[in-house]
Amino acid sequence: MMATTTTSIAPRTSPRKHQAILDAAELVFLRDGYLGTSMDEVATRSRVSKQTVYKHFASKEALFVEIVTSMTSRAADAVDVNMWAEAAADDVRTYLRDYALTQLTVVLTPRLMQLRRLVIGEVARFPELARALYERGPKHAMSQLAATFEQLAERRLLTLDDPALAASHFNWLVMAEPVNRAMLLGDDSIPSGPELSRHAEQSVAVFLMAYGAH
Amino acid sequence: MMATTTTSIAPRTSPRKHQAILDAAELVFLRDGYLGTSMDEVATRSRVSKQTVYKHFASKEALFVEIVTSMTSRAADAVDVNMWAEAAADDVRTYLRDYALTQLTVVLTPRLMQLRRLVIGEVARFPELARALYERGPKHAMSQLAATFEQLAERRLLTLDDPALAASHFNWLVMAEPVNRAMLLGDDSIPSGPELSRHAEQSVAVFLMAYGAH
16 A cells, blocks of 8 residues: 555665655654645755755655654554563453553654644545554554453453454543644643553543453 | 634625635635635635735634634534533433434534644644634533533432543543544545444443443
């Protein structure tokens, strides 16, 4: 699907310049949006010529696609690491709380909230980027959760008939409130570490009232 | 807060033209975004001169503020109508399901999803509009719900200590999945009427597993 991610052209180009362009582009896109971003500014900030920018990335669009997909993938990988580590534990409340807190901590950063706003604002122009964010973000998390919940139900640590539905309920109990608030109220509304811990604990508590072992 | 909503200047101007400008502006802003919207096109589509547009709305910004606040207010009013109508009923499951379905049906329209994407994409430029959408949208709904839940708990139809927390859980169990999917996957992912009914029923079921009368 994301064939456009391969549009960066990098034979005989400097990896250091490549990274400098990516860092500058991330800053400018997140701050100014897609339409507002000037390739001149990306070149100036990365201390290379505009020709060099175009040698590394064929177009503003190709550069934007690269920024969004790499940021999205890094966040998904960071959540996954924690997914299976504790799944063998018998203490399902602690496991779910740790997982929820990891997911909250990884996702609720100013950079990822800015990325999410930018991608949502550009759905009409770049539907495939928004789809990638959805699939590598909530959809991926929910399918991992569903598989874990099914195992926990077999071990009678959870009570459920429909693992995918339970995973959706868990995911949105944990993520919806802080993410949707940050979407509209901006990065200053991102909860602090202790607030995220408390939110994770409350979300898991209500989830287990519904789905805990009886 | 929304003092900018009063920037429309309409003495001795035609209400019919005023409405034509608003209708055209809604279409163009939702389709092209804030930066992409041309006041020339708004004028052409509303069949008035550009001077007439500026006689009614001092600036592109004033016109945008008017579109966002009026669409947001109309949606909030439509949900409120249903809020108290059934709150006296003893059948709490039916009441919650009807309320959830009304809220889903009002909010999950292509127009309101486009508005929400546009406002999220413009948080940096128009933080006060996004704040208004949050306050008249989810925040308003949750505070109405909290008051209702407190009454239902006093009548022992719900079991809860913290009405605001229960209202947040209810709101996001109902709204998060379809709204967040529509944000990223576009208007084609808005569920059909029967799908929304089923989603309302499942959301209420899990809410009552956690918060129902014991």
